[in-house]
Amino acid sequence: MAVGAVISCTGVSKSFHVLDGRSVWQIVLGRNTGTIRRVHALDDITLTVPKGSFVGVIGLNGAGKSTLLRTLGGIYSPDQGRVEINGDLSSLYELGMGGRRELTGRSYAEWILAIQGICRESFPDLIADIADFSELGERLDDPLYTYSSGMEARLFFATATVQAHAVYLIDEILSVGDQHFQAKCWRRMRNRLDNGASGILVTHDWPAVLKICKQAHVLDHGKIVMSGRSDQVVRWYLNRHVSVPVMSGRARFAGEIPQTVTWRVGETAILPLVVEIQEDLTVHLIFAVEHMAIGVGWEIVINGIDNFVAACAGRYQVDLTIPNLPLAPGNYLLDINLVLVNPKNPLERQLLDGRGWLKGSPIELIVVGRSCVGRTVLPVEWDLATT
Template identity: 45%
Template sequence: MSRAIAITCSGVSKRFALVDQGSAWRLAFSAHSGVPVFEALKNINFEVPKGQFVGFLGRNGAGKSTLLRTIGGVYSADGGQIAIKGKLSGLYELGLVGNPQLTGRQYAERLLTIHGEVRRRQQEMIADIHEFSELGDRFEDPVFTYSAGMSARLFFSTATAGSYDVYLLDEVLAVGDQHFQAKCWRRLRDRVSRGASGVLVTHDWAAIVKMCETAHVIDRGQIIFSGPAANASRYHLYGEDAKETFEPGIARFVARPEDPMTARPGQDLVIRAEAEIMQPANVGAVAVIERLQPGFGWETELMSREITPVGQKPGRYMVEVRVPHLPIERGSYQISLHLVMPDPKLPGRRVALDGFSWLNGDGLRLEVEDPLNREGLTLPVRWKVACA
């Protein structure tokens, strides 16, 4: 079953002319030959599934903001194709519309007009912006008199006042005080719960892990890494060293479990894989089931309380981790499965020998399906209404 896609970027590129005193005349008379150019984006390819945010991490000058503006139509792409399904709201570098002489109210009116909101609806939305931003009487003052925190409150409040299908957000969750950041997360969670999609570009890797299931690392205009958000964050911070470390040469998986796995609430889930023990050791297996809650981050749903024994002598073994009466609701999850052994130096600690994990980008997908199509849990209660 194919998934709905909110944003598609295929081979997108963007170039800027490097204008100096000599090249300015050539550009003025449409003589582009010989004018040096800077390639800000090179062959960018990615998709944003409907109902998800996809993150982009990168250093200053990597091309994050240029990519967001190109997706939003502020810049025209020099190559490739961009497709967006739904109504769009963009927040580029905290307020790339208008001039600082505008008051907060005028700024909001201008951005809503750009978004195509009719005047009848604008008044209701401006009242919401005024209340959400907590600017009070300063809402009528020029934007250039605002502090950075006040500007952040105005820009975010305006960009998210309406219920849009697609949001493009640049660095917005890394500014403002903790109180306002909490309000931002609540509003974004509300929008995502209604099926909104978007792209978040930021230096704040924690925001990427909290909001996105998938993320990309961009450098010099090119995507250099794509994968689970946590893995992309580790790559952004540590480069090629961003991988789990395993104790080598003791035990390893020799066959990947079924992927994706499917299960139903209340039924047994069995995770099977083949492993090889190369050196004598007390090898066991542990599994963790996790789920991304947009706006909250990755949450552990289930974790093995006890180690499932695998073997102690060299040879091949079938690993079988069983979760009886699967006590989770329908949805998409990630399973991490590891071979472990007791740490000979620290009692009670486990040493990881090998594994599949979303941190490494090779986690196991789990789809929990409910044939009755129930939302959440249903209590066995009967109601009876009698007339007095």
């Protein structure tokens, strides 16, 4: 195992033999041996997780993410390669009650704690913690088959994470439940990470990868096809699988757009832009400010400031002006987009041109000065002139 690593996966491959449905019945009836397909779920996977960090794995359905976790967790044995885990392991796979739905919530929690090898003397305190975290109240003593999916989610997560572990294997579980419960899940996992926990998170929720992982991989048909810093990996993944069609050539940003902009707290901030419109179109400019701290979080600080540019062909100077800039000092990202608006349906829009980190053309905003205090409404002004 690499020095300082808690998870090491070297050259791991895993395949399954699958019978098609018709062949199964033919075998039962003794007519033939059936048609067997070999499915390669993992193909030469190599990755490591350093101590004290989480690594993200994203991919489409069928990419092999769950198989990877089960191989790392020891449920599946690899056909080739080696898996090494250094530390107390907790596996949080997709939600499931393990087929014991006749149990009450309390009995289920005790069953899971027993499987984890926890002594029964600790059960009362741990069950009290589970009851408090899950917020099930008296329903903890009702059978699982009476639970809603949200109640099951709360019970499963509360039970699986009631004790701190050194290493976690997490499959989608942080994206279940309502927003209130998701926030509780994130606080608990952030607490575990701050106290030295490590692990792997596989998910479709790419903001979750940015929130907790500094490094990430993209898994596609059992192979790692992209690795690196999580923001770069997420951008590559989205551009490949969730790209937005761009109606290029009809309107665009002209002139040079700086890669870095510096504004000062409390002063007037100006972002000059030149827009060229080739046809008589109803064009709007949408501006947003995002804050990203890799491994901590990503959020939109200012969202969807929308301004009409023009409805006629021409070249326009657009100056974004923000008096008394109320942003706190720090590093941000600007996202600017030209969109075509349907005059008959203003909510119907198509992207014409854009700049931003997801598009591979980030504009870094550096805000300097003393911190502003309190909450305020951002006073955005636009100056528009033909050129």
